[in-house]
Amino acid sequence: MKKTTIVMLATATLFGLSGCGNDTPSSSEAKVYSKTATEVYTQSCKKCHGDNAEGIVKKKAPALNDRQAGELELDLYDVKNGGTNQSSGTDHDIMEHNMQKLLDKGYDYDPKAMAEYIEKNFYKKDAPKAAVKIVKEAATEVVEEVKAVEVPTEVKETTEKVVKIVKEATTEIVEEVKAVEVPTEVKEVVAH
Ligand code: HEC
Numbered sequence: 453m454k455k456t457t458i459v460m461l462a463t464a465t466l467f468g469l470s471g472c473g474n475d476t477p478s479s480s481e482a483k484v485y486s487k488t489a490t491e492v493y494t495q496s497c498k499k500c501h502g503d504n505a506e507g508i509v510k511k512k513a514p515a516l517n518d519r520q521a522g523e524l525e526l527d528l529y530d531v532k533n534g535g536t537n538q539s540s541g542t543d544h545d546i547m548e549h550n551m552q553k554l555l556d557k558g559y560d561y562d563p564k565a566m567a568e569y570i571e572k573n574f575y576k577k578d579a580p581k582a583a584v585k586i587v588k589e590a591a592t593e594v595v596e597e598v599k600a601v602e603v604p605t606e607v608k609e610t611t612e613k614v615v616k617i618v619k620e621a622t623t624e625i626v627e628e629v630k631a632v633e634v635p636t637e638v639k640e641v642v643a644h
Pocket of ligand 1: 545
């Protein structure tokens, strides 16, 4: 790990622990990034992590809008530095590989700015909608897989029935998710 990285990590942890939102320029801000967090997100991260950082099941890219800036920032450091996820203890081999490619393409970013950008714009945004989208995507995959199975004609009819049942069940699940009563407090957070 580079010395500057250690300093940046330490600074981030200090600010995070003291809950201090101080914007005083520090040595960690000396690094110049050619793109803003917004640019990097829209030009790169978005295509895998989604319009609202809600995650895209097909790309196996997880949601980034389910945690607050402080925690997300640490995850971003992990991804950039090849560390282990602080909260889950999991490795991010795929994302680290992606990140290396992205860095090579000039998509470098300040993890703090990126974490704040994602929290400010996407935190828990459209949570019910995102849930519906994830259920739908997952269900579509299941249906496609069921359809792709090679079957003798006798079984085919049964398969079609199964597909129909799965589809109906999915529609019901989606309706149920949609029908969930969202408490006003949550709605406000979502609207924020
Ligand atoms: C080509 C698709 C792709 C792109 C582009 C991409 N990611 Fe990812 N990302 C993934 C996948 C797949 C994972 C899950 C596997 C892993 O963690 O290695 C992931 C995981 C992550 C994680 C860890 C999430 C967690 O729950 O701890 C973070 C943080 C992350 N990405 C941030 C970003 C940022 C920021 C960008 C833009 C600079 C970006 N990703 C661009 C595919 C992508």
